[in-house]
Amino acid sequence: MIAHRECYGKLYEPILAQGSGQQTTGAVFRIKPSLPGMAAVPPGIEVAIAAWDECMACSESPGCLQLSGAKLLAEFYVRH
Secondary structure, three states: OOOOOOOOOOOOOOOOOHOOOOOOOOEEEEEEOEEOOOOOOOOOEEEEHHHHHHHHHOOOOHHHHHHHHHHHHHHHHHHH
């Protein structure tokens, strides 16, 4: 088995955890849940561009992106 970085395949973890209704923060993405009220605020996504640049500079980024995307699609399939 190939040893990978700890973050390998976890690029979209905050998005996968979004069902919790709480703010989730990962290495690149921060998901803010919707706020209920008279003027409901939709969920928001913030991107840490410096962290994204660091991910893209990593030698493992192509495989990491593929695995992260596959996990995101599988989770979407399971939930819907």
